[in-house]
Amino acid sequence: xxxxxxxxxxxxxxxxxxxxxxxxxxxxxxxxxxxxxxxxxxxxxxxxxxxxxxxxxxxxxxxxxxxxxxxxxxxxxxxxxxxxxxxxxxxxxxxxxxxxxxxxxxxxxxxxxxxxxxxxxxxxxxxxxxxxxxxxxxxxxxxxxxxxxxxxxxxxxxxxxxxxxxxxxxxxxxxxxxxxxxxxxxxxxxxxxxxxxxxxxxxxxxxxxxxxxxxxxxxxxxxxxxxxxxxxxxxxxxxxxxxxxxxxxxxxxxxxxxxxxxxxxxxxxxxxxxxxxxxxxxxxxxxxxxxxxxxxxxxxxxxxxxxxxxxxxxxxxxxxxxxxxxxxxxxxxxxxxxxxxxxxxxxxxxxxxxxxxxxxxxxxxxxxxxxxxxxxxxxxxxxxxxxxxxxxxxxxxxxxxxxxxxxxxxxxxxxxxxxxxxxxxxxxxxxxxxxxxxxxxxxxxxxxxxxxxxxxxxxxxxxxxxxxxxxxxxxxxxxxxxxxxxxxxxxxxxxxxxxxxxxxxxxxxxxxxxxxxxxxxxxxxxxxxxxxxxxxxxxxxxxxxxxxxxxxxxxxxxxxxxxxxxxxxxxxxxxxxxxxxxxxxxxxxxxxxxxxxxxxxxxxxxxxxxxx
DNA sequence: CGTCAAGGTAAGGGTAATGGTCTGAA
DNA sequence: TTTCAGACCATTACCCTTACCTTGAC
Numbered sequence: 065x066x067x068x069x070x071x072x073x074x075x076x077x078x079x080x081x082x083x084x085x086x087x088x089x090x091x092x093x094x095x096x097x098x099x100x101x102x103x104x105x106x107x108x109x110x111x112x113x114x115x116x117x118x119x120x121x122x123x124x125x126x127x128x129x130x131x132x133x134x135x136x137x138x139x140x141x142x143x144x145x146x147x148x149x150x151x152x153x154x155x156x157x158x159x160x161x162x163x164x165x166x167x168x169x170x171x172x173x174x175x176x177x178x179x180x181x182x183x184x185x186x187x188x189x190x191x192x193x194x195x196x197x198x199x200x201x202x203x204x205x206x207x208x209x210x211x212x213x214x215x216x217x218x219x220x221x222x223x224x225x226x227x228x229x230x231x232x233x234x235x236x237x238x239x240x241x242x243x244x245x246x247x248x249x250x251x252x253x254x255x256x257x258x259x260x261x262x263x264x265x266x267x268x269x270x271x272x273x274x275x276x277x278x279x280x281x282x283x284x285x286x287x288x289x290x291x292x293x294x295x296x297x298x299x300x301x302x303x304x305x306x307x308x309x310x311x312x313x314x315x316x317x318x319x320x321x322x323x324x325x326x327x328x329x330x331x332x333x334x335x336x337x338x339x340x341x342x343x344x345x346x347x348x349x350x351x352x353x354x355x356x357x358x359x360x361x362x363x364x365x366x367x368x369x370x371x372x373x374x375x376x377x378x379x380x381x382x383x384x385x386x387x388x389x390x391x392x393x394x395x396x397x398x399x400x401x402x403x404x405x406x407x408x409x410x411x412x413x414x415x416x417x418x419x420x421x422x423x424x425x426x427x428x429x430x431x432x433x434x435x436x437x438x439x440x441x442x443x444x445x446x447x448x449x450x451x452x453x454x455x456x457x458x459x460x461x462x463x464x465x466x467x468x469x470x471x472x473x474x475x476x477x478x479x480x481x482x483x484x485x486x487x488x489x490x491x492x493x494x495x496x497x498x499x500x501x502x503x504x505x506x507x508x509x510x511x512x513x514x515x516x517x518x519x520x521x522x523x524x525x526x527x528x529x530x531x532x533x534x535x536x537x538x539x540x541x542x543x544x545x546x547x548x549x550x551x552x553x554x555x556x557x558x559x560x561x562x563x564x565x566x567x568x569x570x571x572x573x574x575x576x577x578x579x580x581x582x583x584x585x586x587x588x589x590x591x592x593x594x595x596x597x598x599x600x601x602x603x604x605x606x607x608x609x610x611x612x613x614x615x616x617x618x619x620x621x622x623x624x625x626x627x628x629x630x631x632x633x634x635x636x637x638x639x640x641x642x643x644x645x646x647x648x649x650x651x652x653x654x655x656x657x658x659x660x661x662x663x664x665x666x667x668x669x670x671x672x673x674x675x676x
Numbered sequence: 677c678g679t680c681a682a683g684g685t686a687a688g689g690g691t692a693a694t695g696g697t698c699t700g701a702a
Numbered sequence: 703t704t705t706c707a708g709a710c711c712a713t714t715a716c717c718c719t720t721a722c723c724t725t726g727a728c
Contacts, residue, residue, distance in 0.1 A: 340682055343720050361691075361718070394683095405683090419718075421683075426717070433716075456686065469716075471686070476714070488711075519688065535690075536712075555709065580691095594691070601692085602708075 332356065336416050337409040346416060358414040362423055363576040366412045370424060373411030377404060392428050431466045437473055445470055446478055480527040489537055493525075497534060498542055500524050536594075544590040555591075555599060562588055563599055564622045574615045575600065 332355050335341075341349070349355040362370075378388050391404050409420045426432060437445075441463060448459040448470075456467035463470050477484075489497075500521055516538070518531035525534060566583050567575070578600075580593035591599070604610050607621050 342722095359719075418683085418720095422718070425684095435715075437715085454686075457684085466716095467685075468687095472715075472717095475687085486713075517688080518690090530713095531689085532714075533712080541711075597691080598693095606707085 333410070333413065336414065338406045338417065340418055341416060342418070356414060357416055358412075359419075360579060361576065362412075362415075364574050365577065366415070367427075369411045370408055370420070370427075373408040374424070377407055389428060389430070392425060426466070426468070429466050431460070431464065431469075434465060434469075437477070441465070442473070442478060445473060449474055449478070476530055476532060480530075483527045484530060485528045486533075489529075493529065494537070494542060496525060497521070497529075497538060498546065501538055501542075540595050544595075559588075559591065560599070560603060563596060564603070564619075564625075567600060568619055568623055572615065575604070575618075 332349075332353070335349070335355070336357055339345075346355070346357060350357070374388060377383070378385070383391075405417050405421055408424065409415060409417045412420060444463050445459065445465075448462045452458045452462070454471070454474075456471045459470045460467035465473070485493075501516055504521065505516055516535070518535040521534045521538075522529060522531040529537070563583070567578065570578060572578055578597075580597045580600075583593070583596050584591065603622055603625075604618055607613070607618060607625075610618055613621075
């Protein structure tokens, strides 16, 4: 099948692998739960924090402080029916796609089951797999294997009719794969997968899922009110962790294979989607009824879900794009469709209707994202504020930018412009900022990471520095120096190592789902959430072709890339280093692989402050 | 006329993307 | 010496939440 796109190839691999994974999982669980204990650790060993014993893994025992990993286990264990349904649907997909095959050359999926699973993230202790990823040029074959599990027994094939041999995917070239699948009708596969992807994307009551397809429920990985944040792996655990085996993944920039947020209880879900509750009302319900709702940035997946929901709303009612915009920005009450906001809110579980309202109105605003402000616009804005005051909607009409953008431009760049200083901070300024922050937080028993009002700080700096300047200077520079006893810490390979393991432990579908504030722990807390996020982006962008990879694929590569610590930093892991003065370069070096393999456990948490 | 819910506006806090400079290793 | 990657710093557009206000139904 010449000209088959690589996306289609990957999509097919994914479909088959996913279907078989799902099937094998359900078969495996049905036949013997004991197999689940076959993991990196012997069953009698105490499990890591994030890997509770199997007895813990019932939905009923799920505590509010459950971990993400727990969630995944819960979903997986309790989701036999879901798997069966998903599997049945995938089965139908492939059956439909292969219906036109002229001969029965087909996929022997048992070939894949010897390799590591890209589903590893859903089934942490499941070692069966179908597709190997990434290819050897990433150096995965060089990664030391720890506690290689015994070969996984092979459950019955999901696609017994597709029994022809196929080259081992782990080492096969694309050509081999293509030859093996050449008789499958790729257009049908692609169509079916698109449907599947859309269903997963929508994962909502707005859309009707394909028959038999039950979208899996899932851990929530964003900020969730009233939920103790699922802790990521501790820094100590990260340092002690063996590099995980490779697992395959698939080429979709948004990876929907991991489940999304678990729907709230039906009553709460209805309330969130229909009641316009303000912050205090929400807080009250969190307290009194244990309401769980999501805060923070909308992830790329939520964006997609909303987009799909709006599209469905449009199609169901036969509306045009303009009519949808009229609903979103409706000014008059006449002809108002009150179901719109409630309906699209159901597409993003755990989001309150008010948050969706604000988000969608910004996202769909015709004046959004116009880039840099020109001096002419600045003058127009300045004049408009002089004439109209801070009535941003009116100012917006005159300037031609969104009201919030006008407000931001004014407060951040126009107001007090004559006083504003830019460029590097002087020592005097840094001391002044440190003093002001200390006075406003520490001296009042508050947290200097979270309880600072930056507008006030800027005022107290005489408006010579803006709120954003003050905040960034503090969170990304001065605070870590203060925490580090006056020494400026530098980002080290072990920080990168910890970060990768922590991100990995979150098991998110996409890095936009990460709540970066939850990453630091007591031993590793020098870096602000903002810094960590930027570090992550830097690491991610160091991977060639990262734009076309899913989070899982990026994770796979970084996990290996950052698997080893340079000897010079390995020694530091044996004790907590808090300042440059404490670093002894002559300390014996610990073989990082020994530590990685769990032979040597670090005594304490890692140094989070490797000095120059 | 008071109350309540829906939703519009403003304000405060925060993040993402990007670019420049410096530094150290190859 | 040159080149390059990445650490560090700064800027600024963009985003989310919350408080408060307006409007209309009851």
